[in-house]
Amino acid sequence: IENPAIFLETNIMGTAVLMDACRKYGIQRYHQVSTDEVYGDLPLDRPDLFFTETTPIHTSSPYSSSKASADLLVLAYHRTYGLPVTISRCSNNYGPYHFPEKLIPLMIINALHDKPLPVYGDGLNVRDWLYVEDHCRAIDLILQKGHVGEVYNIGGHNEMRNIDIVKLICKELGKPESLIHHVTDRKGHDRRYAIDPTKIHKELGWLPETKFADGIKKTIQWYLDHEDWWQPIISGEYQQYYQKMYGSRG
Structure with a gap:
């Protein structure tokens, strides 16, 4: 939202660079996440209603x-140059x-520090949450058994409203919901994502193994155990980004 040109350069031109390298060196598969x-x-x-x-x-x-432009470019390289490609479209990891x-x-890190928990708009936006290990298993299956030129949707069947996730994190950490602070909604904020993963299930046998109730507990515990990883990230330059995204929206 703040600087869209970065994504145009990375996701479109960057994708073209990678595919040209694959053509040059005869890579057996290019997979687009x-x-x-x-x-x-x-x-x-x-x-x-679900996305298929x-x-x-x-x-x-x-x-x-x-991202859509990159997908179309990948399929065009497949048709024009015969590049062996596959595409997966996943829900929120x-x-x-x-x-x-x-x-x-x-929300986990802010709650641990008793800082406000900034929630965009009314917090009723729905996302289909996918545990990262389930996503990785799906990508591996596509690489091993997926059909070249095909698109596969990867969804978690774990639809949750943003506000309910924040409240759940508060409960797990023993923090009051009074920390929740609604801020001005993000521009172009989509209301609901939900994927139908029937194709990857029928063709490759994939289903998500991690229910959200279990995955969120594992995730919270990981952040509790790995402060040495995230603490350096949230200092310095990240604080400037945080203020730009949330500090002026209260």
Whole structure:
């Protein structure tokens, strides 16, 4: 949102650079890790609707547009040059080593320091949460058994509202919900993402193994045990970014 040009350069031109390298050196597979954001969003009052691989691309932000552009470029390299490609579009990941700017680690770290927990808008935005190890298993399956030229949706069947996740983190850490602080909503903030992973289940046998209730506890414990990893990250330059994203939205 703050500087979309970075994503255009990385996600579009960067993808082209990688694929050209694959062509030059005869790489056996190029796999594109994409996002469910390329489909846009779903209405909150239609829980029966899900993203499938045939859902039209309908992006909401410069970031998701850059990812959709990269996907189209990957498929074009497959058709034009015969590059062996696959694409996966995943829902929101969570788990160890999640960068502190993201919702779950941000709330865990702020709660540990009894700092305000900034929630965009009304907090009713819904995301389909996927434990990172389940995602990695899916990518490995696609690389080993996936069909070249195909797109596979990877979803966790773990739909949660942002506000409910924040309240759950407060409960797990024994912190009061009074720490929750609603801030001005993000521009172009999609309301609901939800993936139908039927294709990857039927073709490759993949299903998520980690339920959100279990995964969030493991994630919280990881951050409690690994302060030496995230503490240096949240100091210095990160604080300037944090103030830009949340400090002026109160």
